Amino acid sequence: MDKEARTIDEILSIKDGHLYVEECDAVKLVEKFGSPIFVISEKMLRSNTRRFKEAFQDNWPEGKVTVMPAIKANVTLSTRRILTQEGAGVDVYSPGELMAALESGADPEVISVNGGGKDREHIRNAIKAGCRITLDDVDELDLIEQVANELNMKAKVRFRVRPDFPNLWRPTAFTLELVPIDLGTQAYKNGIPTEHVIEMGKRALKMKNVELVGFHLHTGRHHDTLWYWQGMMQQYVKLIATLKKEWGGYEPQEVSIGGGFPIPRDPFGRMMNRADAPLFMVFFPIMAFLRILGDRARYATLSSVMQLILTRTPNKKLAPTIEDFAEATMGSFRKAMVKHKLNMKGLHFQLEPGRSLYGNAGIHLSRVLKTKHQKKPIVWNWVLLDTTYFFLTGGTYEQHLHDFIWANKPDARPVMTADIVGRSCYGDRMIPEVRVPELQSGDIIAILDTGAYQEVSASNFNGLPRPATILVNQSSAEVIKRAETLEDVFRRDVVPERLKK
Numbered sequence: 219m220d221k222e223a224r225t226i227d228e229i230l231s232i233k234d235g236h237l238y239v240e241e242c243d244a245v246k247l248v249e250k251f252g253s254p255i256f257v258i259s260e261k262m263l264r265s266n267t268r269r270f271k272e273a274f275q276d277n278w279p280e281g282k283v284t285v286m287p288a289i290k291a292n293v294t295l296s297t298r299r300i301l302t303q304e305g306a307g308v309d310v311y312s313p314g315e316l317m318a319a320l321e322s323g324a325d326p327e328v329i330s331v332n333g334g335g336k337d338r339e340h341i342r343n344a345i346k347a348g349c350r351i352t353l354d355d356v357d358e359l360d361l362i363e364q365v366a367n368e369l370n371m372k373a374k375v376r377f378r379v380r381p382d383f384p385n386l387w388r389p390t391a392f393t394l395e396l397v398p399i400d401l402g403t404q405a406y407k408n409g410i411p412t413e414h415v416i417e418m419g420k421r422a423l424k425m426k427n428v429e430l431v432g433f434h435l436h437t438g439r440h441h442d443t444l445w446y447w448q449g450m451m452q453q454y455v456k457l458i459a460t461l462k463k464e465w466g467g468y469e470p471q472e473v474s475i476g477g478g479f480p481i482p483r484d485p486f487g488r489m490m491n492r493a494d495a496p497l498f499m500v501f502f503p504i505m506a507f508l509r510i511l512g513d514r515a516r517y518a519t520l521s522s523v524m525q526l527i528l529t530r531t532p533n534k535k536l537a538p539t540i541e542d543f544a545e546a547t548m549g550s551f552r553k554a555m556v557k558h559k560l561n562m563k564g565l566h567f568q569l570e571p572g573r574s575l576y577g578n579a580g581i582h583l584s585r586v587l588k589t590k591h592q593k594k595p596i597v598w599n600w601v602l603l604d605t606t607y608f609f610l611t612g613g614t615y616e617q618h619l620h621d622f623i624w625a626n627k628p629d630a631r632p633v634m635t636a637d638i639v640g641r642s643c644y645g646d647r648m649i650p651e652v653r654v655p656e657l658q659s660g661d662i663i664a665i666l667d668t669g670a671y672q673e674v675s676a677s678n679f680n681g682l683p684r685p686a687t688i689l690v691n692q693s694s695a696e697v698i699k700r701a702e703t704l705e706d707v708f709r710r711d712v713v714p715e716r717l718k719k
């Protein structure tokens with residue numbers, strides 16, 4: 219085994235034949251805290267927040283830049299406190315997220331209360347706390363005015379807009395089919411349709427207790443390129459210019475561009491392979507034809523062809539850096555502002571990274587329970603873990619294929635193709651068809667880039683208690699969310715007396 223130390227990224231390294239997170243041995247983390255566990259690096263959280271702030275601020279001398287991470291990506295109270303210490307604002311979507319943001323000491327001036335279907339109480343809490351409210355629906359304006367009048371307070375609001383993006387013609391990463399991004403953005407429900415926003419703005423600007431402070435845009439992670447962000451900025455600014463004309467010269471004090479930047483080792487969409495469908499269409503008639511040779515010949519051919527076609531490799535190509543995104547996004551934004559003769563001086567610029575801020579700060583550690591092999595009728599190998607994809611469902615929806623490292627044997631040579639599977643009764647193919655070394659029960663896998671959307675989406679399928687989260691800070695490791703117990707799993711159940719007899 220190669221015992222040489224080497225660096226994988228800012229927080230992950232290989233030392234003495236083990237994976238380290240900051241200065242903590244991942245194997246010792248499992249020995250101490252059990253398996254499976256989510257692990258979060260404080261260093262990476264702070265570093266990502268600072269990099270976003272500095273990179274965007276360097277490209278926007280005209281005004282202040284505020285990073286407002288989307289708390290939905292990781293709602294753990296301790297991680298949010300770290301971001302508060304870094305001076306970050308917050309994008310919140312629900313009453314629960316608002317409570318978490320306020321409890322974690324975030325400055326209400328830079329909390330954006332976003333999301334459709336806000337009810338009166340949520341709006342009331344947001345105004346009372348002094349947060350920004352980002353309007354998503356037509357009817358919200360009147361409700362906000364009523365509540366602001368009742369409280370005799372001024373509500374600061376922004377409109378979440380829905381520009382058209384005819385320039386974003388490439389396929390969205392959200393679907394296997396070749397759906398153009400501009401069609402994908404139309405299907406996404408959030409934001410106020412432009413035909414309503416014009417009229418809403420005219421009304422809002424006359425309201426005594428409502429102050430329209432600017433605009434918000436979030437379209438999601440449709441593409442991992444600078445091209446996507448440049449195209450988005452052109453259309454966003456064009457819409458702001460149209461609204462300025464419609465609203466008698468209105469200029470925003472602040473604009474937000476939302477989130478949607480990729481994780482560096484971007485796992486998004488890697489499970490879907492656009493080549494699979496045509497390959498199988500060609501392959502299927504051949505397989506059907508092979509039946510005349512008999513089952514053995516057919517299965518032997520299937521075995522070898524399947525290994526060839528299906529073996530997958532996690533993404534090794536890094537996405538553009540935070541600094542690249544900042545330069546491209548702000549460059550395109552500024553150019554469009556100049557073109558449309560809009561004021562830039564003092565404009566407060568905001569962004570809401572979720573996956574790209576939390577994603578590579580987290581890993582998921584799990585022990586191998588056993589390996590399982592068959593040679594007939596088709597060769598197949600399985601590595602069964604003590605975790606499940608029901609703990610990583612944020613990635614299932616987005617077809618993630620995560621990179622991974624065997625924490626106790628990172629340099630072991632791959633010898634076979636196997637499905638790395640979870641322990642639920644489903645197929646639970648967490649990382650299917652990848653090359654793995656010889657493994658034994660007790661070996662430990664580190665599934666990388668699981669800091670965003672994963673722990674928050676974990677469910678109790680099969681009655682499995684959800685794992686703990688451990689915060690690593692240099693050589694210290696602390697529980698910041700304890701593992702669930704079996705009692706926790708059934709805590710909400712209420713059994714009527716008549717059923718107890």
Ligand SMILES: Cc1ncc(COP(=O)(O)O)c(C=O)c1O
Binds near residue numbers: 332436477478570
């Ligand atoms: C309003 C808003 N802002 C920011 C984000 C974060 O997006 P991402 O995690 O892709 O950066 C989201 C995620 O859905 C969102 O809805």
